[in-house]
Amino acid sequence: MRLFTGRRLAAAALALLVASATAACSGDEQDPAKQDGPDVLRVLAGSEVKDLEPLLKEAAGAVGVRVRLTYTGTLDGAEQVASGGADGHYDATWFSSNRYLSLIDGAPARLSTQTKVMVSPVLLGLKKSKAHALGWDTKQVTWADIATAAREKKFTFGMTNPASSNSGFSALVGVTAALSDAGEALDRAQITAATPKLKEFFSAQTLTAGSSGWLADAYAKQESVDGLINYESVLLGLEGRVKEPLTIIYPSDGVVTADYPLTLLASSARKDLYGKLATWLRTPDVQRKIMTTTFRRPIVPEVRPDQRFGSAQLVELPFPNRRSAADELISAYLNQVRRPSRTLFVLDTSGSMGGDRIASLKQALSTLTGADTSASGQFSRFRDRETVTLLPFSGRPGVPRTFTVPEQGPDPVLRQIRSYGDSLSAQGGTAIYDSLRAAYDMVTLQPSDGDFTSVVLMTDGENTDGSSYEDFAAYYGTTPRNVRTFVVLFGDSDVEEMGKVASLTGGATFDAREGSLSSAFKEIRGYQ
């Protein structure tokens, strides 16, 4: 009896709940436990599955399950599940892969049934003319061939940060396995041996991102690289959005494939809802819709991949079976392999930043100097070989301080950055655009040799002194326009104008008004 009453109530409140689900998807911090009807399955997901939202809405009508997705980064999500932080707040997880998660101590016990929903390998998509010039449109290509062309500077590509996003991590595992020429799962010795070859390979990477979707969008807006390493589904989805079509390269020595397991948390009491949704997602009709609308390969044998997926045999490369090997690989990539970062932090220290706000800022900076000892914290610290400039400002730009983290023994410099951050104090007005301009002037005066250069702008209020946004936009037009600004919304930020800064420079905004400044800073690290 009670069950039926609940159902009817839930149905009556449908519109309301859909609205609140949408709000949750857009990242508002709300307690997930509070707004759930009895037919809601709360899913902690990677942003990779965002393109399934329209399809998931049909699940309510088809099997009476409403899916509420909350998005998180790969490593953050894995840590949340492994530590038990997801228990009680979520019923299931849906990441593009459970492999890294399963390697964390204690995580497997938190997971119950896992249902693979679809499949997408991580591949290289290259502009058609470039693929043709390299001869890769007609012959079989290996990762070693790709590494050779990268060393010879024959092409450039974009890829996500392996510490933030599964596509980057899968690509890194695949490339390392192929280049190390190990026939079995990677271990520490093989990673060390492969590092010089990896450096050559990733010398061609000139675009990075914290998420696969953002990377694809950035590419579609401004085709500043020759290609992308991303999920096959993302590469196929770019068709029609880009000026020059992409040729998809299927490396013959192997790939790493995402299998998107919808996974019940052992702590969830909504096992029946999970079962209904998982079964529905694997019905032939839904599998076909997934294939045609999101370009992922079906997982059920009754539905065969259509011709757009090609006929190349995809050899799966072995994936590490120890967390230490996986972490070692990410760390080698960040600190030794990839191009170094050059990062400028333009930090508001005006009077309104006093008290808790300046304390949050100090903590956020401290987080990036390695004070956060979790894996995601360690992978978001200032990296070996990174050049960090801190430019505090109030009524006018302050004096910039630049630190270069050495290739070996980073700790003394990290400590210096931390103590510099701790010395900041809040007073005076807010000259946002004079200060942002000062940062761009520094970059223009000392162009970096192929580093990933970016600016972080953190301000808690409106511009009160100096030049205006319009002045800055005019100035920006005179620069090489290749440095993005990532804006942190904080306190009483002017959301609209900050959005303009981000879109003008090809950056993005990160909202720390409700959440913590440290989390926003950590998230931005994926893009630097």
Added chain:
Amino acid sequence: MKRWIGVGLALLLAGAVVVAIVLGGGGDGDGGGGTKDLATVRGVIGSEKKPFFDDPQVQAAFAKHGLRVEVDTAGSRQIATSVDLGKYDFAFPSSVPAAEKIKQDRKASQTFSPFYSPMAIATFEPIADVLTKAGVVRDSGSGYQVLDVKKYLDLVAKGTRWDALPGNTAYPARKRVLLTTTDVRTSNSAAMYLAITSYVANGDDVVNSSAQTAKVAQTISPLFLDQGYSESSSEAPFEDYLAMGAGKTPMVVIYEAQYASHLFAGDGAIRPDMRLIYPSPTVLSKHTLVPFNDRAAEVGRLLQEDPEFARLETRYGFRTADPKVFADLVASSKAGIPGGLVDVVEPPTYEHLERLISTIEQRYLASAKPSS
């Protein structure tokens, strides 16, 4: 880990108790199939039997006998070690060693082994051909192909890669020749594969001492560790095999029942180039029910003795006591599955199998991988 399983199951049970109180209130039924008269029996089972217990026809067959069977799934090793069995009326692991241990721990007076399934290998015709040329796969002479485990172990010991096999144009991958298995630390099918390979590595003898365990572990650990990441449940790698083909999973260790059930259903999942071969020797995964009370014993008895249940079990690819039921289904569905297997050995006792698994587990934990 133990504690978490306990808590998870406790929550599930809390739900079940409510159901049992509501549904069980009507006393003995008239056999008419009204759900309100059914007595609920709860079991913890290996995940590969879940589709069987979820089948409405199976549920209807139990209902005829006044029973409603509810199940939770767990790995057979977990059922034998960490699951709190006090919350269940029966345990139904997928192997005799696990059942032995449970019977002993719970002082159960009887067990039922209603059905079994031999360990098999799902592969593809071109792969089987390549391995035939390499002398690893051969015809058994009884209408099916076998993978010679001794020769396979020799190949693995040498670190052989697919592209180094003579005349291999069908699958020239750089990766090592390794059968895909599930994670031996959690999954019974991998433990059964361990039983097979340890027998061969032990000079064709069942491992029955600690000295043998240590020696054998040296040879067989790489079979698991060198694969890299492996899945925790038997369904996952077989699903990859069916959906993604030879690229991901050229050959995978499975229960014969997994393959047979698709053939019997005629659902098209098994495509023409797919092949079912058997390791030689193989072991039988004997699904063994350990009842903790009379109602659960009735479940075991029905599963083992009632012809209606035997028919349903066979549809899921399991072999039952009467070989004719299975043979009839093989004949009517034209499935190429042998009637009986010649080279079958026994798994080690629970104690020795467990010791082998923990030895391999230690190697997963070690920071450096053992050289192989």
